[in-house]
Amino acid sequence: METDTTRQTGKIEKAPALASHFNPLNLLPLLRYVRSTRLEDEARANENKHVRAALEEEKRIGMRIAVWARTIGLIVVAIFLPFVNPRLEVIYYELLLLAFVLLGFAQLRMARVGQSRAELGLIFADFILLTFVLLAPSPFVAEDWPGALQTRFDGFSYFYIMLATGTLAYSWRTIASFGMWVAMAWLSGIAILAFFGRTMPELGGQIRTILADSPRMFELLDPNSVGLPLRFQEVIVFVIASAILALKGWRSNQLLMHQASLASERANLSRYFPPSMVDELAQKTKPVGDVRSQEIAVLFADIVGFTHFAETHEPQEVVTVLRRFHVLLENAVFSNRGTLDKFLGDGVMATFGTPAPHADDAANALQCGRDMLAAMDKWNAERREMELPEIRLSIGIHFGPAILGDIGSERRLEFATLGDTVNVAARLENTTRSLSCRLVASNNLLERIGTDRDRLCNGLESHRALPVRGRETALDVWLLR
Template identity: 40%
Template sequence: MKLRPPAFPFFLMLVAWSTFALSPRLVVGSGLIVVVTWSVGIGIVALRPDAQLGFGLPGADPTALAHYLDPTFIDAAAWATSVFTACLITGILAVVVHHTQKLVAAQARVERARDNLARHVSANLVEELAELDEPFGPPRIQDAAILFADVIGFTGLCEGRSPQAVMAMLRGFHERMAGCVFAAGGTLDKFVGDSVMATFGTPKPGPRDATNALACARKMLASLDAWNNERRANDEPVLHIGIGLHFGPVVLGNVGHEQRLEYAVLGDTVNVASRLEALSRDLQTSLVISHTLIEQIRLEVGECTVVGMQRHAPVVVRGREQATDVWILAERVCKACPPISETEVTTAA
């Protein structure tokens, strides 16, 4: 009597539980176990000498009803129905689990893509960019702040050091600088050896791009100071960096081959920012900023954020004929650079 159909649904719970593993093979295997177990139980009873085989429910005949209710009676139709039901449910659940598995894998790929995207842009832009079909759009021109940071004397630091030590130093530098970029809401454009390029206002302009760029530069210098304290405690050489900042129009778009595209920020603004970073050696300072960026900061938040900066006489950067008005972080002198004459620096009004 225990092998009558009302008890069979409890066996299907095994198939239902197997779906939580998100494995179609496990679901099919569980369904086979249910079918075989139920069939073996029916078969053992059917082999008894007193077993009575039948097919289907009895009619209104009292004799047929008594025959059906006999504990030794086996309904072959009920067994076939149970087996068919188990196979059908197993098949449906296996298909559902297979599609669910594909959806989970697709979601995992999306999360990995977002994680990779988060390594290049600030976290507050990841969701926005990930939801758009063409987040960067066609090539366009817009204003942005460009930051370049480079380790001064990196070649000398590498001399006599093992490749593993150089790689560890670079990774530590890149990790700290990238953290500063993301904390200031910037986009990490690229690493080129010991140099870092970051943009503020790409791919979408903001109301404080120039301000955030200067804040990022200050964060970089503070982070480097903290790291240098650790390096001194470990008898490791300290690092000095030069930072250049500029603000102006840039061209944004994909460059390269169709099989290897790279989202690039190009233009004279980028070139000037790079030249200002190189100029930090000559001016013996850790930070050189164009007057254009200072003016933009004043438009965004006022005068207060440029405290500590001093205006320098116009300089001609390499590759340009017109002189560029620059500001320097006068209170932070770069000891790795040649000295600068005090007459070359004029305090801003």
């Protein structure tokens, strides 16, 4: 039950007790958490180009949508404003709406990922200008009235337009700050209006006389009162709304970070697998790194005489040649559904049938070898025109069982291909020197080729019982000179 004192003063006796329980230091853990998450997100963005790119793209698209949504909203306000206030003074407010449109496009121009003082300054200028528009009477109004009456037009609701459009573009931390900034701007404007605004004591006295028996009603209708409790209520509700939207923005930001991490993982896969296989791997639920044994084709390719080339040429030229060489071989591997296992300095190791086997793995491996040689022939033709020495390529290909899976420590895992098939393919590549050929493919590989066998085997020469270092039995192979 309210006492007479409560009704007259409008104060609640328990307020001091409640206020005594509030300790600003309780906010420090929250502020530390906000700062730590900001630093963590910035570190992730700096370390991961995909996270950075995702944030920049999100900010760019969000700002564009927000500015146009804001502009359309202001146009709607500009259209209905003359119907609400059909007086000449409405031109003043129409010009101010144009200023808000220009501020919006200025924010679009200054938009940056991370902290931008210019952008934050423009946002705060928005709030200051809106506070001025809502609380300062139009200079074109001829009729005098108390300044406090400016608060009776429910103009505070326009801040929600800025909050709504802000959620489309700004970080959750900025949205959380909206509440504090609006509270500062609005309550400062209310304080200025209360202390320095125009008052009409005579009018207030007349209304007080009429409502002498209803003091609570006079508090609501007093033309000289800014209605401070209602103004605090507006600010508190706005702060709560901005906090809730900031929480939603935080969740969306975490989802964006997760999606960017997935994009980074896909980019890492694309370094080793062709794009079509990356999409296939992304849809699998079984881990790629599970240890298993399966039949695959293994290809080794190497530059013949690279040691001498490196000794007799400048380091920059050596690196330039290697980069072009790696690009040519990488394209051949990926265009034939191969996996680029690793670069071996002046060579590469590629597998076909990893991480998932296909019926045409053997055919793809042999076609890849032919494509590599064709690419090298074209490159050497260019080098001859520039009077540069040719780059000779040797290739060895074998088909058989291999062990696949992650190896290494917890700090650094690597998807590896191991076993006798890998060793034999490397030995076959090495025998190209003694056999004076460019490509050696095992008979095991050719036996696995189904369709298009005649075309793929065209020009190959049979070589029986080739001794392979490290193996007790000889191997039947095919040569391409």
